[in-house]
Amino acid sequence: MTETLGTNPLRQAEIQGRLDGLLQEVQEAGKRQVGYPTNQDFDYSAVLPFLEHSLNNVRDPFHASNYWSNTHAFEREVINRFAGLLRIDPAEAWGYVTSGGTEGNMYGLYLARELFPNAMFYFSEETHYSVLKNVRVLNARHIMIRRQDNGEIDYDDLRDMIRVNRGLPAVIMVNVGTTMRGAVDNIPRIREILTDLAITSSYIHADAALSGTILPFVDDPQPYGFDAGIDSVSVSGHKMIGAPLPCGVVLTKRPYVERVGRAIEYVGVEDTTLSGSRSAFAPLLLWHAMARLGDAGFRRLVAGALETAEYAVGQFNERGIPAWRHRNSVTVVFPRPAPEVFRKWQMAPEAEITHIITMPHVTHEMVDELVDDCAS
Template sequence: MLAKSIRLNRINGAVKVQGCLAGRDPVRLETPSARGEKTAIYTRLQHLQLAGDRDDSQFSGVAVQNYASDMEILDPTPNNKVFALEVLDDDAHSVKERDEAVKVILSAYKKKLRHRSNYHMGYPLNQALDYDGLTDLMQFCINNLGDPFIESNYGVHSREFEVGVLNWFAKLWQIEKDEFWGCVTSCGTEGNLHGLYVGRENLPDGILYASKDSHYSVFKAARMYRMDSVKVDSLGSGEMDYASFRTHLLENKHRPAIVNVNIGTTVKGAVDDLDKIIAILAETGYTQDRFYIHCDGALTGIMLPFMKDKRSMLSFSKPIGSISVSGHKFLGAPAPCGVIIMRYKAAKAMSSDVEYLNSRDTTITGSRNGQAPIQLWYALSRKGSKGIQQDVDKCLYNSRVLKDMLQAAGFSAMLNEMSNTVVFERPREEAFVRRWQLACEGDIAHVVVMPNHDVKKLEDFVLDYVRSNARMTGTPHVDRPVVPEDDAPIILPNYGSGAMSLTTEGYMQLEDPLDLDELMAPNVTTA
């Protein structure tokens, strides 16, 4: 493994290296002269730290010659510090030299991205779609500034693609074309900020109600808009505690309600019961003109209409005001994006004409990425509803497979209905958490099973988790063995390559048993 850092001191015009490297190649440095004629160059280093209180001006021209050149370097750093890859703007180098350096750096960075993408498990991102057909469009600065439905004087836009995408989502969530307004957003957070802002503009005296398991952007909106808010209790599953919701409504029944409904919570993937929330509002005396419901469907909002559960109906046939989703999560896109759909009459509360644009200001941001609508249109057109249905079915099935494998390995695991988020006990080894890019909260972690995760990948993850846990506990035993009702071993179905079972004594049994020395080896890798 490489040293965590290399420290450089400049002493009398020379560079002194402090630290130890175990990489295959030595560090090569060219010392900068007093006139700055040469620039320090280093190879096979993951990151560089300069001595002193970040007084690194004399080394501002350091160029990476072989950034991220082997698997060790590609693994995540052991801390949360970000390595700064300085801009190559040193006049001591020719344009040709800088161009060559840029090519080398970007080539190595692409290798790093490919490697880290293979271990992307904790955050929802669909990597199963090929966007090579859109690369030629990257030469254009496509800007959809202003309202998606109104032309402006800016002609390099993709409004026709954006409106097509919005019409698709309007049909999915059952609202007529002349009854909705919407736009493609930069991410799910912007969708929440927009939906809740419209709720506040329509009900200025309203109180925001959101469960404690809601996304952090919901409470960010409350702070930004100076809204009174109530954190409603959550059940252990992450779903809203409806008794707590009822109690808070009754305590504040003299003021309107702006309600955030989670269509898949961030950590546990729980889906709030929309019908039950609407019923409670009616039972506590809130008429439809005194409440506004925003549905945060970042990940699950696209999936839900393709599920067979009768509770999965997410529709504007119900008295809701807006729905927002992320585009890059379940559907997949090469850059973060999202979609919000809301009732047209509600959206009018925040619109105004702008002569400079020759359009209307109806969006949170001014300039908007015109590439995103094209990417979403491309994904929807290539995949189709049948393809999305297959992805939903695959993710739900594989989520159950992962939960079963984790439980059979002796780990506590939970999976909500209508969810592809598998929750389990937080791994003890932080290196394992970083390696698989797990999202953790308190004593739990989760894997979000996406269309690009096949069973083999899930099996690799579980086996690596078993090894990691053994290294940390010093024993091949699992911490909480699962004891079946009868005395027969728990045998997992042959989901992928390799069979795994758990005996009643709680020992892991593999087709190729691992000895304790291997399990305890600090440098063991499974990929």
């Protein structure tokens, strides 16, 4: 390794000192991380040698690439595996590994806008803030729908708004696990509304950032997949699965992309993904987690996290704190505690509530300590 770095050289010992300091901070922060859905419990040491190569998954993972140092073959396996989990025949599915949930949502909404350029976009006020940004970037006309107290979209408000705009194609962004309350919108009910109102052109994109890797592994999931009537879905990879860097998967129906792809080919560019150069390391991480855990491993992981969530609700309730959670959700919602609690624990408040998300690294001991802090 060289002795200096750039034009403002630091000595080797200083460089190491800075890195050691940061590592310690990161390790300490991880111990207090109970409020964000990022599993800290993983081991990717097997794929570390790939960090010594300049890999790039530029372009469509299902097309041959001129850049040979890629992991497209592994990326395709990840996509096929997610297709099974999200209930679409892999032969009919298309997707790619994204930089995270936001890019996946952007892709789904972009596809919808390409298919229905004059559509009205609908999403609930409970939706992750990135979606409002996405529709603004796309310059798509949109209406924010009220939410119910439990975090689900208000179906009556949705029906009213679609009725008012019946002449327009409807693009609906449904939540499969909202950020704050873990609520799952009722997709069959939304399909029913579209049928009742005789809306012939519609598209449903699902934001399944967290629950897209929970519901496939429980016995009685709420409807969440392509079999329930969605047209595309975004799932985060660094949430339930856990990863050292943000990543995700977007999945849709192959004919949609082919229709949009043809238009792009017309101008001489075969470019189906949002970003050009893409991480080749992220698909490897997801592939490794899936290969190592298998279905049985994921079921155990999810069952453990759900058990901790149930334990947390019980502990809070025993101390008189009205915590609650949705069925099949690891998001435990409770009244916003005193500011000192937020100085000790990494959690996200929203108005008068906050939540913990019992990812696999969250132990009963952490829950006990947090409950004590909230109750005192």
